[in-house]
Amino acid sequence: MKSGLSFLVAALRCEIDALEQLARTSELVGTIARLVHGLQRERGISNVLLASRGQRFARERVEQLAQCELLEAAVRQAFEQLDADGGSIGNGARLFSRIAWVLPGLNALPELRRRIGAFEIDADRSTAAFVKLIAGLLAVVFEAADGATDPEISRRLVAMFNFMQGKEFAGQERACGAAAFASGQNDSARQQQWLHLIASQEHCFERFVDFSEAGVAGLWRASQQPAQLAEQERLRRIACAAPAGVVLDTNLSQTWFDGCTRRIDAMQAIEERLAAELRALCDARTAEARHQLAGHQALLETLAADDGIAATPAALFLDDDGGTPEPSAGAAAYGPQLERSILEMVRDQSRRLQAMGDELDTVRAALNERKLVERAKGLLMAHRRLSEEEAHKMLRQTAMNQNRRLIDVAESVLAMAEYLPAEPSR
Numbered sequence: 071m072k073s074g075l076s077f078l079v080a081a082l083r084c085e086i087d088a089l090e091q092l093a094r095t096s097e098l099v100g101t102i103a104r105l106v107h108g109l110q111r112e113r114g115i116s117n118v119l120l121a122s123r124g125q126r127f128a129r130e131r132v133e134q135l136a137q138c139e140l141l142e143a144a145v146r147q148a149f150e151q152l153d154a155d156g157g158s159i160g161n162g163a164r165l166f167s168r169i170a171w172v173l174p175g176l177n178a179l180p181e182l183r184r185r186i187g188a189f190e191i192d193a194d195r196s197t198a199a200f201v202k203l204i205a206g207l208l209a210v211v212f213e214a215a216d217g218a219t220d221p222e223i224s225r226r227l228v229a230m231f232n233f234m235q236g237k238e239f240a241g242q243e244r245a246c247g248a249a250a251f252a253s254g255q256n257d258s259a260r261q262q263q264w265l266h267l268i269a270s271q272e273h274c275f276e277r278f279v280d281f282s283e284a285g286v287a288g289l290w291r292a293s294q295q296p297a298q299l300a301e302q303e304r305l306r307r308i309a310c311a312a313p314a315g316v317v318l319d320t321n322l323s324q325t326w327f328d329g330c331t332r333r334i335d336a337m338q339a340i341e342e343r344l345a346a347e348l349r350a351l352c353d354a355r356t357a358e359a360r361h362q363l364a365g366h367q368a369l370l371e372t373l374a375a376d377d378g379i380a381a382t383p384a385a386l387f388l389d390d391d392g393g394t395p396e397p398s399a400g401a402a403a404y405g406p407q408l409e410r411s412i413l414e415m416v417r418d419q420s421r422r423l424q425a426m427g428d429e430l431d432t433v434r435a436a437l438n439e440r441k442l443v444e445r446a447k448g449l450l451m452a453h454r455r456l457s458e459e460e461a462h463k464m465l466r467q468t469a470m471n472q473n474r475r476l477i478d479v480a481e482s483v484l485a486m487a488e489y490l491p492a493e494p495s496r
Contacts, residue, residue, distance in 0.1 A: 079370060082363040088219055089359060091153055093352035095165075095214045098148040099227065100345030102207050103234055105141040107338045109207075110241035111331070112138050113200035116186050117245045118323055120193040121252035126323065135183060142176055145207075149173075165213040172210060175203040193249040197242070204238055212440060223351055229281035230344045233290075236274030237337045243267040244330035250309050251323035261310045266470045268306070273475065286343055293336040302329050439477045446480035449487055 112134045118127045149169055182199050185191040191199075211234060215227035246264050250256040279287045305326050309318060443465065450461040469479045 076370060079363065079366045082359055082366060086356060086359045086363065089352060089356045092218060092220065092223060093349070093356065094148075094151055094153075095217070096223070096227070096345075096348045096352050098145075098152065099211050099214050099230060100342075100348070101141075101144050101148045102211055103230070103338075103341045103345060105138070105145045106204055106207055106234060106238065107334070107341070108134070108138040108141045109200055109204055110238065110244070110334065113197060113204075113241065114244045114248050114327060114331070116196050116200075117193045117248045118252045118327060120186060120189065120191070120196060121249045122320075122323070123189065126252065131187075138179075142179070146176070162217075165210065165217060168206065168209045168213050172203070172206040175206050179203070193245075193253070197245050197249070200245075201242060204241075208235055208238060220355055223348065223355065225281050226283075226344065226348045226351060229278050229283075229286075230341070230348065232274045232277040232281065233337070233340065233344065236271045236278060237334060237341070239267050239271040239274065240330070240334055240337065243271070244327065244334065247305065247309060247326045247330065248323055251305075251318050251326050252320060254318045254320045256309050256312060256314070256316070256318055258314050261314075262470050264306070264310050266466070270476070282344070283347070286340065286347065289343060290340050293340065298329060298333060301325075302333065305329070442484065443476060443480045446483040449483055 112131070115127045115131045115134055119131055152166075152169075178199075182191075182196070186196055208231070211227075211231050215224060215231045218224035218227050243264065246260060246267065250260060275290070279290070282290075305322060308322070312318065443462075446465060447458060447461040450456050450464060451458060454461070454464075456464065465476060465479050465483070468474075469476045472479070
């Protein structure tokens with residue numbers, strides 16, 4: 071008959087397997103972050119190229135395409151390294167579904183780039199295509215964070231997801247401003263979208279600070295150069311406060327793009343720091359679990375050599391005051407110290423798992439915002455016969471029109487669910 075210690079050993083082996091899979095997933099997150107950064111830059115360059123009708127950034131675009139192709143290949147390789155057959159990822163169904171959705175978007179990149187190069191697409195449609203692909207990649211990061219079983223690793227993933235999402239809003243703002251300045255035109259709709267992107271960035275970066283380590287949060291604050299922020303704010307006011315129809319200075323497109331790029335490149339340095347710390351934490355957690363496993367296996371071998379099928383001490387369930395009980399008479403073959411050692415192992419494991427579960431609940435509460443938005447989108451899709459993209463656009467437009475956060479609008483939609491008809495009207 072297997073002993074309680076045998077199952078503790080089995081539990082640690084499962085934990086090590088999960089940590090190794092989580093390490094691969096975390097490595098994927100870092101690789102995705104680098105591709106997203108490249109695509110964000112490509113999006114901005116493409117917008118300037120399209121808005122200027124090829125007068126600006128033609129050479130820069132060629133260089134950026136070559137870099138993005140290498141980054142894309144690295145992401146595809148990271149996808150291949152995930153265990154898609156073993157079922158060792160807790161939320162594998164959702165994670166793999168997100169990856170399945172992203173791959174066609176990556177496959178569509180060559181055609182999108184061809185259309186941009188041939189000027190068969192405008193800046194708005196180009197931006198929308200990049201936004202959709204990047205949103206899919208960020209959804210993979212979200213599922214990685216939501217599926218993490220170690221609370222500290224989960225916190226780091228939540229921090230990284232929020233930072234990447236905020237950086238994406240910053241990238242969208244760069245693309246939005248690049249198109250406005252390069253074309254010399256802005257309108258009320260773009261101005262409203264611009265203001266919404268600014269507010270969305272601030273919300274994401276606040277969440278990032280809440281869940282990040284003090285060192286990296288301090289690095290983020292230090293990277294925000296006052297002179298750079300002041301210049302960006304000046305350009306924002308020029309474009310966003312100007313009455314509709316006023317011609318913008320097209321020479322400012324380079325100034326705007328370069329300023330935003332310096333800020334976003336500084337963000338990438340933070341992302342790389344987050345990714346490096348995440349990998350180091352996964353390695354440390356795995357090493358710690360392996361050390362525990364070695365100790366447990368050595369004890370199990372000692373018991374086996376002593377004739378002992380080790381049973382988990384019954385006193386574990388009979389001790390009411392939480393203290394370590396006196397060894398039972400049946401423990402004489404192993405000695406009182408050995409029985410106490412096994413008992414403490416069982417208790418330590420129980421306390422550790424309870425603490426991990428409590429902390430995970432706290433961390434995952436921060437991910438509920440995105441889940442609420444997804445539920446609200448699903449409700450709109452079902453009752454208004456909208457595509458996912460159309461439902462998200464409706465939520466975002468409502469948030470902008472009412473000057474509210476996206477999560478607040480999503481909650482309002484869900485609050486009205488019981489008043490909606492069971493079937494959409496025809």
